[in-house]
Amino acid sequence: MASSPSPPSLQLTSTSTNPTDDDEQPSTHDYSKGVKHLVDTASDLRSIPSNYVLPIIPSICRSTSLDPSIPIIDLDGLDEPSGERRISIIVNHGIKASLMEEMLRSVEGFFSLTWEEKMKYASDDVMHPVRYGTSLNTSKPHVLHWRDYLRHFGHPIGNSFHLWPDNPPNYREVAKEYLEEVWKLAMKIWGAISEGLGLDRDYIEKSLGEGCQIVASNYYPPCPEPHLTLGLSAHSDHGGLTILMQNEVDGLQVRHNDMWIQIQFMPGMLVVNIGDYLEILSNGRYKSVEHRAVVNEERTRISVAVGHGPELNAIIGPASPLVDEKNEPPRYRPIRYKDYMRNQQSSAVRGKEPLGTVKTVSSSTSSTIPSFSQSS
Numbered sequence: 046m047a048s049s050p051s052p053p054s055l056q057l058t059s060t061s062t063n064p065t066d067d068d069e070q071p072s073t074h075d076y077s078k079g080v081k082h083l084v085d086t087a088s089d090l091r092s093i094p095s096n097y098v099l100p101i102i103p104s105i106c107r108s109t110s111l112d113p114s115i116p117i118i119d120l121d122g123l124d125e126p127s128g129e130r131r132i133s134i135i136v137n138h139g140i141k142a143s144l145m146e147e148m149l150r151s152v153e154g155f156f157s158l159t160w161e162e163k164m165k166y167a168s169d170d171v172m173h174p175v176r177y178g179t180s181l182n183t184s185k186p187h188v189l190h191w192r193d194y195l196r197h198f199g200h201p202i203g204n205s206f207h208l209w210p211d212n213p214p215n216y217r218e219v220a221k222e223y224l225e226e227v228w229k230l231a232m233k234i235w236g237a238i239s240e241g242l243g244l245d246r247d248y249i250e251k252s253l254g255e256g257c258q259i260v261a262s263n264y265y266p267p268c269p270e271p272h273l274t275l276g277l278s279a280h281s282d283h284g285g286l287t288i289l290m291q292n293e294v295d296g297l298q299v300r301h302n303d304m305w306i307q308i309q310f311m312p313g314m315l316v317v318n319i320g321d322y323l324e325i326l327s328n329g330r331y332k333s334v335e336h337r338a339v340v341n342e343e344r345t346r347i348s349v350a351v352g353h354g355p356e357l358n359a360i361i362g363p364a365s366p367l368v369d370e371k372n373e374p375p376r377y378r379p380i381r382y383k384d385y386m387r388n389q390q391s392s393a394v395r396g397k398e399p400l401g402t403v404k405t406v407s408s409s410t411s412s413t414i415p416s417f418s419q420s421s
């Protein structure tokens with residue numbers, strides 16, 4: 046069991062006078078306990094508290110799983126050079142449906158624990174190996190998001206296994222098996238991407254060193270006014286590859302050609318997102334994908350996103366075979382992966398702005414979709 050770290054300082058409590066009262070009204074609620082706790086305990090919640098109302102929610106959206114820009118592929122298809130591919134849905138990935146189901150059930154079991162039990166894992170430190178929290182990862186003040194999360198390190202599993210939640214009782218064993226399978230899958234995909242970039246098949250795997258895997262399990266309860274808020278606003282992931290599974294409730298949207306495209310659930314599917322580390326390593330040949338999670342009025346959505354990157358102390362930068370000072374100058378400055386991750390996770394600014402901080406040549410990230418920012 047993780048020892049309880051210092052209490053989180055995220056400014057989530059409004060005018061609460063009795064933070065232990067389980068029949069709190071939204072106006073006196075301690076939001077840091079989680080949005081599930083809010084939904085479970087607020088009587089007759091017909092509107093969302095004003096702290097969750099986001100200023101602008103661009104909603105231009107096509108809802109399709111048949112969009113040709115989102116290939117549904119067997120793993121073999123990954124061998125194609127695919128520089129423009131930012132997101133794929135993979136099937137026939139070799140991870141057993143029963144294991145995926147068990148992982149989802151264990152995650153659901155964790156979120157069903159009492160808030161006291163979940164809060165044992167709360168922490169202000171974005172780099173803490175195990176964290177329960179709500180809204181965004183940052184503890185800086187921000188407009189709240191309709192999401193609770195459990196994040197922890199995976200591979201190399203021996204480093205943090207003893208800190209993972211031990212309730213539900215099977216959580217650690219199920220998560221270990223799932224994360225090991227996902228790690229193997231990520232290595233296969235890295236191999237295909239390496240070759241697609243003209244590098245040796247094991248080039249990226251070697252550059253990872255020991256590697257780093259982080260699982261973020263997200264819980265989005267039904268929301269009475271889903272058009273006013275988001276589960277997660279637009280962002281790209283700091284790692285190189287995120288492998289995501291979800292229950293059957295849709296909500297993941299990816300930004301493509303200035304539209305938000307909704308990913309439709311298919312049984313057994315895994316979604317693979319390109320993250321910032323791969324954009325940096327490929328010197329911009331791959332672009333990390335901006336994505337967000339919307340919520341709905343009816344059903345709880347659960348997703349389990351597993352990010353993969355290099356070991357925390359690695360200095361990341363464009364792969365040297367892909368850089369040539371004359372024709373292909375490095376587009377990203379070297380930075381320690383741990384520092385990049387900490388900056389990105391601590392930021393309340395969303396979209397791809399964190400990546401912009403390591404670009405050597407500034408280029409505008411604006412587009413015709415208003416880029417939502419919490420700071421406004």
Ligand SMILES: O=C(O)CCC(=O)C(=O)O
Binds near residue numbers: 261336
């Ligand atoms: O819930 C989702 O589908 C998205 C989750 C996500 O983007 C993340 O955890 O980084």
Ligand SMILES: [Fe+2]
Binds near residue numbers: 280282
């Ligand atoms: Fe993400």
